[in-house]
Amino acid sequence: MTSSIPTREPDRRDASRLRALLRAIRNSNVCVLYQTCDLGYLWAENLPGIWADAWHVGVHDHEFMQDAMATELVAAKRSVLETGEQQSVEIAVPDGNQLRWFELSIDCDRDDAETIIGVVTTAVDVTELKRREQVLKTLLREVSHRSKNLLAIIQSIAMQTARFTGTVDDFLFKFRGRVQSLSYSQDLVTDSNWRGAQLHELVRSQMQKYIDVSDRRFTLSGDDPYIFPSAALHIGLAIHELIVNSTSYGALSNGEGTVAISGKLENIGTDRMSLRIKWDEKVPGALKEPDLNGRFGSAVLERIVPISVNGTSTYTLEHDGVTYSLDVPRSQFDL
Incomplete structure (x- = not known):
C-alpha cells in the first residue's frame, strides 16, 4: 500500500496567478476596489492619486467623493447588492483645472454558496479616450461647417453660371470648370491641415491646367x-475666371499677350493692413470680345468674391487688356 503525498501545486499556481494579475493591474490604467455589503471599502489596488489621500479602509463613497458622484455610485452599488446584476457608471473627477474620466464596472462578489458578500468595482481611466472624442467631435463640427460653406459656394456658382449661359452644354462646360477650380483650392487647404493656402501656390494651382507656369x-x-x-x-x-477668359479671348489666346499677377501687402503694421492681389493682362491689338457680361461671369469677380472675403475689387476692361485688383483685409490671411 502506498501513501499519497499532498501537493501544494494548485496553491502555487494560484499565488503565481494572483501576483501576475496584480502586476498587470499596477502597470495599467485600471483600478480595482472592494467593498463589504455595508459599502465600506475593504481594499483597493492601483488607486489613482486623486483619491489616494482621502481613501482608507472603512471609508465610504460620500467621504472622499463629491456628493453628486457619490450618490450615483451608491445607488448603482445598492442595485447590484439587491439584484446581483452588474452596473456600469461613468464619472468625471476634478483633477486640478481638468477632469479625469473613469468608466466603472460594478459587480457583486459571492462566496461558495453564491451568497453576495461584497461589491467589486473596476475603474478604467478613459480620460485620453474622452479627449480624443472631444477633438473628433470638434473636427466633425468643423467639417460640417466647411461642407455647408462649400455647398453654398457651389450653389452660387451654379446660379451665376446658369444666369450667363444660353445652352445646357455651355452651362455644363463652365460649371465643371468652376467646380474643378474649387477642388484645386480645396486640395491645398486640406494639405495644409486647414490652415489655408499660400497665394503663389494657389495661383499656380489654377494656372497650370491652362498654361505652363x-x-x-x-x-x-x-x-x-x-x-x-x-x-x-x-x-x-476669381483666378480661374480670369485665366479661362484670357486663354479664350485675351492675352493668352495668342503668342504675344502677357499676364502678370502680383501680391502686395499694404499698410503694414497698422489695423488697416491688407493684401492687394492684382491681375494685369496686356493684349497686343485688341481683345476678341470686349463685352464684359458676354465674356465671363462678372458677378464672380465684382460681387461674389469681394463680398466673400470682406474686401473690395476693381475691374477695368480696355481694348488692349484687362486689369483686376482685389483688396483682401488682414482677417483673411496670415503672414
Whole structure:
C-alpha cells in the first residue's frame, strides 16, 4: 500500500496567478476596489492619486467623493447588492483645472454558496479616450461647417453660371470648370491641415491646367501670405475666371499677350493692413470680345468674391487688356 503525498501545486499556481494579475493591474490604467455589503471599502489596488489621500479602509463613497458622484455610485452599488446584476457608471473627477474620466464596472462578489458578500468595482481611466472624442467631435463640427460653406459656394456658382449661359452644354462646360477650380483650392487647404493656402501656390494651382507656369507670357511676383480657407476658395475661383477668359479671348489666346499677377501687402503694421492681389493682362491689338457680361461671369469677380472675403475689387476692361485688383483685409490671411 502506498501513501499519497499532498501537493501544494494548485496553491502555487494560484499565488503565481494572483501576483501576475496584480502586476498587470499596477502597470495599467485600471483600478480595482472592494467593498463589504455595508459599502465600506475593504481594499483597493492601483488607486489613482486623486483619491489616494482621502481613501482608507472603512471609508465610504460620500467621504472622499463629491456628493453628486457619490450618490450615483451608491445607488448603482445598492442595485447590484439587491439584484446581483452588474452596473456600469461613468464619472468625471476634478483633477486640478481638468477632469479625469473613469468608466466603472460594478459587480457583486459571492462566496461558495453564491451568497453576495461584497461589491467589486473596476475603474478604467478613459480620460485620453474622452479627449480624443472631444477633438473628433470638434473636427466633425468643423467639417460640417466647411461642407455647408462649400455647398453654398457651389450653389452660387451654379446660379451665376446658369444666369450667363444660353445652352445646357455651355452651362455644363463652365460649371465643371468652376467646380474643378474649387477642388484645386480645396486640395491645398486640406494639405495644409486647414490652415489655408499660400497665394503663389494657389495661383499656380489654377494656372497650370491652362498654361505652363514657366511660360514667358506669365509672371507671378510679390508677397506670398497664407490665405485662410474660405478666402482661398473664392480667390482661386476669381483666378480661374480670369485665366479661362484670357486663354479664350485675351492675352493668352495668342503668342504675344502677357499676364502678370502680383501680391502686395499694404499698410503694414497698422489695423488697416491688407493684401492687394492684382491681375494685369496686356493684349497686343485688341481683345476678341470686349463685352464684359458676354465674356465671363462678372458677378464672380465684382460681387461674389469681394463680398466673400470682406474686401473690395476693381475691374477695368480696355481694348488692349484687362486689369483686376482685389483688396483682401488682414482677417483673411496670415503672414
